Amino acid sequence: MTVRIRFRSFLTFLLVIASVAVITVLQRPENARAQSQQHPDGLIRPLAKGAEQAIANSALQSIEKGRETFRFDTFGDEAFWGDTLNLDATIAGAANGGIGPGLSPKQALGLGLKVDVGALPGALQDQLRAGAVNLDDPAVTVALLQLNAVVGVKGFFSSGVLTSVGIQCALCHSTVNDSFAPGIGSRLDGWANRDLNVGAIIAFAPDVSAFATLLGTTQDGVRQVLNSWGPGKFDAELSLDGKAFQDPPANTKSAATLIPPAFGLAGVNLHTWTGWGSVTHWNAFVANLEMHGKGTFFDPRLDNAAQFPIAAANGFGNVRTTPDLITRKLADLHFYQLAIPAPAPSNASFSAAAAARGRKLFSADGKAACATCHVPPLFTEPGWNMHTPAEIGIDSFQADRAPDHRYRTSPLKGLWTHTKGGFYHDGRFATLLDVVNHYNGVKSLGLTEAEKLDLVEYLKSL
Ligand code: HEC
Ligand code: HEC
Secondary structure, eight states, rough: HHHHHHHHHHHHHHHHHHHHHHHHHHHHHHHHHHHHBBOOTBBOOOSSHEEEEEHHHHHHHHHHHHHHHHHOTTTTHHHHHHHHIIIHHHOOGGGTTTSSTTHHHHHHHHOOOOEEEEEEOHHHHHHHHHHOOOOOOOHHHHHHHHHTOOOTTEEEEETTTTEEEEEOTHHHEEEESSBBTTTOOOOOOOOOTTTTTEEEEEEEEOOOHHHHHHHHHHHHHHHHHHHHHHEEOOOTHHHOOOOBBSTTOOOOOOOOOOOOOSOOOTTSSTTTTOBBBHHHHHHHIIIIIISOOOOOEEGGGOOOOOOHHHHHHHHHTEEEEOSSSSGGGGGHHHHHHOOOOOOOOOGGGGOOHHHHOOOOOTTTTTTGGGGGOOOTTTTSSSSSEOOOOGGGGGOOGGGGGGGGEEEEEEOOOTGGGGTTTBBBTTTTBBSHHHHHHHHHHHHTOOOOOOHHHHHHHHHHHO
16 A cells, blocks of 8 residues: 555656656747847847747738728728719819819818828929929819829829719828928828818718708708818718707707827727727728728617617618628728827927826826726726716717717827817817816816816826
């Protein structure tokens, strides 16, 4: 008996020794490899070969394809913006084969459209610098479209004549850095274009009867609504519920929402002001229902005729178009947006000392406790990031235009890039101090004036 037990424990001892040795051998190259991958800048360099390299390559390819789609794809929507609304005709003007006076580059920049300096040939840049280009001539706008230089707008040409026009994601979710001139510079993908007057641009089309039919109103009625939006705003729910104003019948407050940024979205569960769904849900939604691209979209929540009478009547909850020019691009488009980091503010743009004090107030156990909802570093809740209107002390108008009747906790990184147009979904708070004052009131935070300013500096530092 004793001998057998001893023999067994000896075997166990051997086994333990052997496994420790195996683990050490297995771990050592792992450690060595991890160290050799450590870049001086702290980044992990992709492995030279093997499955990990395949993943890294796939990620890079996906980013490139997604960027191409984000910047340049119209998903076939020129059939709507060009062929149906005939927007190309009023852009070109009668002198260039279209209708009316046309849209000059000066007017286009005034509507918030941006020009990608990277698409302008050197000779043209020289002429622009020398003031030798007539920015009042719509023929120049047409030439810019032909150069693919207008951010988010694609011209279609036949024998040099503009025949159609389509729009891209970059129209609303990109701007430029003004490196060449105001409105002309290098692309900044993901930034909300808060200068862009989408409503005025659509109203510039000669034929908005497609919207009039959908909404059951006149073309004049459609134009009145479009012109009520103003810069930096769009109403993605108008074509679902037909609600154009927050306060009928007075109709003084537009129902449009601000264009949010499309950066810093990784890790954030629900998207849009009212949490319609994931990034890819919303991308499919917008490409099909708002841009009028050709594809497939399924969301039976839109069949709710009480909430979405227009969507339900038109079958927007189940769209099937052939050929489908959208679905195969969604994965890369999704990946690209997740890859765009929220841009960091310059150190000079806020007071570091005040921001540090503001950070303490903001923290979950601080006096303002903002981080109970805006959880760092996502600045939204990990999980179901939605709140009732009462929880944030505002009305339910916009929340009630979405399936969950709630507002989504806005991720706050890169807030400094979209201070134009105000804050909250409809820009109701003109400044960050107004936002802080709102919380101070509805949450009875008892913040002093100095503490409020510290919080503002912290928000500017994100
Ligand atoms: C005409 C302007 C416009 C165009 C074009 C547009 N969007 Fe948007 N986008 C908006 C507006 C406005 C919202 C907010 C909608 C809401 O909350 O109801 C939004 C919301 C989003 C969001 C949610 C951001 C967040 O904070 O959660 C993403 C992501 C997005 N858009 C990506 C895209 C992509 C990708 C495309 C192209 C397929 C696109 N958008 C085309 C105006 C636009
Ligand atoms: C109960 C959860 C909750 C708390 C607490 C909270 N927020 Fe918010 N926050 C939200 C929601 C939801 C929104 C979106 C409102 C909307 O869409 O109109 C928001 C929006 C914002 C915005 C606007 C973002 C934009 O893009 O316009 C700012 C700024 C902000 N919050 C700052 C704060 C600060 C500062 C505090 C603390 C004083 C705070 N929040 C506390 C939920 C919260």
